[in-house]
Amino acid sequence: MPSLEDIQTADAAHVMQTYGRIPVAFVRGEGTRLWDSEGREYLDFLSGLAVTSLGHAHPEIADALADQARQLVHVSNLYYNDLQPTLAARLDGLLGGGGRVFFGNSGAEANECALKLARRWGTLHGGPARFHVLSAFRSFHGRTLATLAATGQPEKQEPFQPLPEGFRHVPFGDVGALEAAMDERVCAVMLEAVQGEGGVNPAPAGYLEAVSGLCAERDALFICDEVQTGLGRTGRWFGFEHADIRPDVVTLAKALGNGVPIGACWARAEVADAFSPGDHASTFGGQPLAARAALAVLDVMERDDIPGRADHAGKRLADGLALAPGVVSVRGLGLLLGAQLSAPVAGPVASACLGGGLIVNAVAPDTVRFAPPLTVTEDEIDSALEIFGRATREAIS
Ligand SMILES: Cc1ncc(COP(=O)(O)O)c(C=O)c1O
Known part of the structure; x- marks a missing residue:
């Protein structure tokens, strides 16, 4: 596996530079979890950008793809x-x-x-x-x-x-x-x-x-x-x-x-x-x-009544976000949520979350977006809230 530095060098040389990329290269996923080229594990609370709603490497989707690829x-x-x-x-x-x-x-x-x-x-x-x-x-x-x-x-x-x-x-x-x-x-x-x-x-x-x-x-x-x-x-x-x-x-x-x-x-x-x-x-x-x-x-x-699960999990996540230090309001529906902060520090907060093993993004200068897989578990939500709370406390205190 090439190192992150090697991947960055190759990207700069050969890929059109249309993205302001964050310095992480993911190599493997399972459910809500992702692993990067350096072996670090993350909770993916973005799902691509609201794409992998059933989580990464879902076995039934993988089987269907493999079967169809052979046909x-x-x-x-x-x-x-x-x-x-x-x-x-x-x-x-x-x-x-x-x-x-x-x-x-x-x-x-x-x-x-x-x-x-x-x-x-x-x-x-x-x-x-x-x-x-x-x-x-x-x-x-x-x-x-x-x-x-x-x-x-x-x-x-x-x-x-x-x-x-x-x-x-x-x-x-x-x-x-x-x-x-x-x-x-x-x-x-x-x-x-x-x-x-x-x-x-x-x-x-x-x-x-x-x-x-x-x-x-x-x-x-x-x-x-x-x-x-x-x-x-x-x-x-x-x-x-x-x-x-x-x-x-x-x-x-x-x-x-x-x-x-x-x-x-x-x-x-x-x-x-x-x-x-x-x-x-x-x-x-x-x-x-x-x-x-x-x-x-x-x-x-x-x-699996995935919309119902998103509704249920979304409430737990929204309730938790509303209690995080520095959060003034939570917008959104289900598992598409934005936590509005009391200061325009969404960028630094998202970076601190990444450092703590949680993937989210700054969708506005004062708003952090959460869009985890709709299969996200309660334990994963609680872990994400802990990392996010630590990040906002440091950024806003
Ligand atoms: C509401 C909406 N419409 C359209 C698009 C464009 O989709 P794509 O990037 O697959 O072309 C996006 C992507 O984020 C979106 O959020």
């Missing part, structure tokens, strides 16, 4: 494969039925599909001028040009101007601002139920219902980006289920393959019909290997 990894989407419609039907069932799914390989691709679908739908329901998409400031929808344009973080957009046109942003939670922006050019509104990357900001009570009502009134699509919040993370199958709504389009990725790249864009069938053969495609999307992983993920999640 058939890939076929072109010019042909049928049986796993793709099986997975689509499973997702459709979880989303209440009556929809169809497109598969890609990431969250950005799932959202790119949703945005292209909204444009096609808008053109068919109002003409070519109806292509605007409204999204929220502090949202995160991906790094492709269109999903970056939808992302409400101007500092991330600036180096890549000009971005595709037709993307406008409104303050998250402000129904009046959305209503004012919703003119006849708008074909869709894209929102997260909890803004994950934007600082762990849950939608205020009643907001998603109001947005859904406005979309219905103005005949615009409501796209829920569930890439981070989907599949149990918030204590329910989907983050939007904390509100009394049913979106027209839902995007998923992260937890769907428990780390195997797969993204999905679900849409009501009448909306999905806006796409004709040839309108959208992905070489790898929905290939047998990734679909098999996702089916195994859903099997385990349904059998």
Whole structure:
């Protein structure tokens, strides 16, 4: 095994330097635990970034992958494969039925599909001028040009101007601002139920219902980006289920393959019909290997009531975080939580946690994000709280 220093040297020489990396190289995982190149053990309370919801190296996912790898990894989407419609039907069932799914390989691709679908739908329901998409400031929808344009973080957009046109942003939670922006050019509104990357900001009570009502009134699509919040993370199958709504389009990725790249864009069938053969495609999307992983993920999640476990464990973690020194509030739902500190020391706190064997991240200058596997045990939560409490006490005293 090369040393961390050797890995860093090779990375600097050969990998495009797009990440400000933390000096740790992980080599092995099991459940909530990770081990680095120097043999140190960590509690992973980030799960990638809300990806490995069933924990690392889950034996049933590993078996499904190995079995599928021996049978058939890939076929072109010019042909049928049986796993793709099986997975689509499973997702459709979880989303209440009556929809169809497109598969890609990431969250950005799932959202790119949703945005292209909204444009096609808008053109068919109002003409070519109806292509605007409204999204929220502090949202995160991906790094492709269109999903970056939808992302409400101007500092991330600036180096890549000009971005595709037709993307406008409104303050998250402000129904009046959305209503004012919703003119006849708008074909869709894209929102997260909890803004994950934007600082762990849950939608205020009643907001998603109001947005859904406005979309219905103005005949615009409501796209829920569930890439981070989907599949149990918030204590329910989907983050939007904390509100009394049913979106027209839902995007998923992260937890769907428990780390195997797969993204999905679900849409009501009448909306999905806006796409004709040839309108959208992905070489790898929905290939047998990734679909098999996702089916195994859903099997385990349904059998073990993973959303219920996330809800239960999330309460224990949130209660513990609220008692930690220097924590002024805890935001989020289920096991997607942000601990807001009384000072902008989230960076140093996250570093101290890492030093103590706990992986978390500073999602804002004053907020530390927690997104452990949904299978996390009570003992692991208690250990994490101990390490975090030590870190905040030192940083804030
Ligand atoms: C809500 C949301 N949408 C989209 C994305 C982009 O996903 P990916 O990095 O897989 O392209 C992310 C990633 O963090 C996300 O949190």
